[in-house]
Amino acid sequence: MQLYDLNLSGNCYKVRLFLSLIGQQAELTTVNLHAGEHQQADFLAINPRGQVPALVDGELHLGDSQAILVYLARRYANDAWYPQDAVQQGRIAGWLSFAANEVQHGPGSARLGKLFGVPIDQLAVQKKATATLQLLDTQLGNHTWLAQGSQPSIADIAVYPYVALAGDGGIDLAPYAQLNAWFARIRALPGYIDMPGL
Amino acid sequence: MQLYDLNLSGNCYKVRLFLSLIGQQAELTTVNLHAGEHQQADFLAINPRGQVPALVDGELHLGDSQAILVYLARRYANDAWYPQDAVQQGRIAGWLSFAANEVQHGPGSARLGKLFGVPIDQLAVQKKATATLQLLDTQLGNHTWLAQGSQPSIADIAVYPYVALAGDGGIDLAPYAQLNAWFARIRALPGYIDMPGL
CATH class of the missing domain: 1.20.1050.10 (Glutathione S-transferase Yfyf (Class Pi); Chain A, domain 2)
Structure with a gap:
């Protein structure tokens, strides 16, 4: 799994925190918002909303921190989380x-x-x-x-x-x-x- | 089921539309926002966010149009909807x-x-x-x-x-x-x- 991430984003932290709670790991890639990397074509291909976080897991490209929590819970976590x-x-x-x-x-x-x-x-x-x-x-x-x-x-x-x-x-x-x-x-x-x- | 509703709210319509698509019925109760009914104690007991729509189904009190769609789909609809x-x-x-x-x-x-x-x-x-x-x-x-x-x-x-x-x-x-x-x-x-x- 790859997580497109920003250290100071609460929405990215949400995903890093949940990964840690369920004992899963993702490779982190920092997206430089100041340099406008979130509006460049290669990032928009991953998340058309142009926001971090975004998760890539095999064929799946998924933006939105709430969506990523649902996906990770359903796929990798104990049912109690969802x-x-x-x-x-x-x-x-x-x-x-x-x-x-x-x-x-x-x-x-x-x-x-x-x-x-x-x-x-x-x-x-x-x-x-x-x-x-x-x-x-x-x-x-x-x-x-x-x-x-x-x-x-x-x-x-x-x-x-x-x-x-x-x-x-x-x-x-x-x-x-x-x-x-x-x-x-x-x-x-x-x-x-x-x-x-x- | 009882749906606390407002005719002109797109979020309420969302629920009425979905109920109709899955062939389910709810009794509609209009909440008079102009009169502040959504901020009165009896409505806040149903939905603490003070918003329409809100659904009551047996013991369940549920606000938020997205949440109501998830609940109705999971409980009453064909799996294809969710x-x-x-x-x-x-x-x-x-x-x-x-x-x-x-x-x-x-x-x-x-x-x-x-x-x-x-x-x-x-x-x-x-x-x-x-x-x-x-x-x-x-x-x-x-x-x-x-x-x-x-x-x-x-x-x-x-x-x-x-x-x-x-x-x-x-x-x-x-x-x-x-x-x-x-x-x-x-x-x-x-x-x-x-x-x-x-």
């Missing part, structure tokens, strides 16, 4: 959407603006980020893991990075007790690895 | 993220601004929408259905509504020949139903 029953798959799909929508456009965007200087309406984004963190804190007050199973699933891995990196976007995580307890549970998983900023 | 193999599930998950991210924040947001007067940076959104439509047009030049199978999947149903409704956001769909051909294929499916604006 159980096969309809209720669990539905719940997990809801958190994958939440990661692509509220988390990406809340704490993810706040970090893009603050850390990388991307022009962003910080007031609107901070409001979205706060609502996102509050919702998660409430959910995690009632459940050990996001998708309500007795074990972590790819839902937790999809949501964790940009939430845990919210400090990079100028957001104080200290008030969210349940979130911090969940961070600690994730960090205690066998095979857990970190990234810069965590 | 095949069980890792490659197809990975590819479909990528399009579900694309629906929650690029489609929702591109043509979906353009429509919110134009049709419902939500304050939005129309220039940025139109740029995002154009990139989204171009990517889809290219993909559909090479594939009959989005996830590359020989039959439609929930990927097509997740992406279709806000793309087909792009005209409501002031976007001209005429230049996208492959997109229009795909619209025609979807509209020819047995059980297809329309919504206002299509």
Whole structure:
């Protein structure tokens, strides 16, 4: 397997973290976004969305961090990471959407603006980020893991990075007790690895 | 099954359309967003994200249109709508993220601004929408259905509504020949139903 990667991307970290948790390895290739490598024809042939991460596994070319988690879980991991029953798959799909929508456009965007200087309406984004963190804190007050199973699933891995990196976007995580307890549970998983900023 | 619904929401239509395609029925309850019903405690108990659609099926409360498609496909539909193999599930998950991210924040947001007067940076959104439509047009030049199978999947149903409704956001769909051909294929499916604006 080859993972097209960027060290500081939370979406790439999501995949590196999951690979480590399930004991799988991928060869990493750094994509230089500053040099525009993600918009060059050879990368767009791998991922037409022009984003990292992207995974190549045999004939398969797959972009999107959520999609890569689903693929890796289904192909290489214990079923507990992505159980096969309809209720669990539905719940997990809801958190994958939440990661692509509220988390990406809340704490993810706040970090893009603050850390990388991307022009962003910080007031609107901070409001979205706060609502996102509050919702998660409430959910995690009632459940050990996001998708309500007795074990972590790819839902937790999809949501964790940009939430845990919210400090990079100028957001104080200290008030969210349940979130911090969940961070600690994730960090205690066998095979857990970190990234810069965590 | 009960579907908490709004006639003009493309995300609700997504679920109504899929239910019709698989020959299932749900009792519809209209949520009055103008009156703030989606922020009231009894609705938040069903969907903490405070969004429509939300599905209640026995004990299950499930928000998020993508999540509801996954659940319904897995529970009630022919496997072709959401095949069980890792490659197809990975590819479909990528399009579900694309629906929650690029489609929702591109043509979906353009429509919110134009049709419902939500304050939005129309220039940025139109740029995002154009990139989204171009990517889809290219993909559909090479594939009959989005996830590359020989039959439609929930990927097509997740992406279709806000793309087909792009005209409501002031976007001209005429230049996208492959997109229009795909619209025609979807509209020819047995059980297809329309919504206002299509």
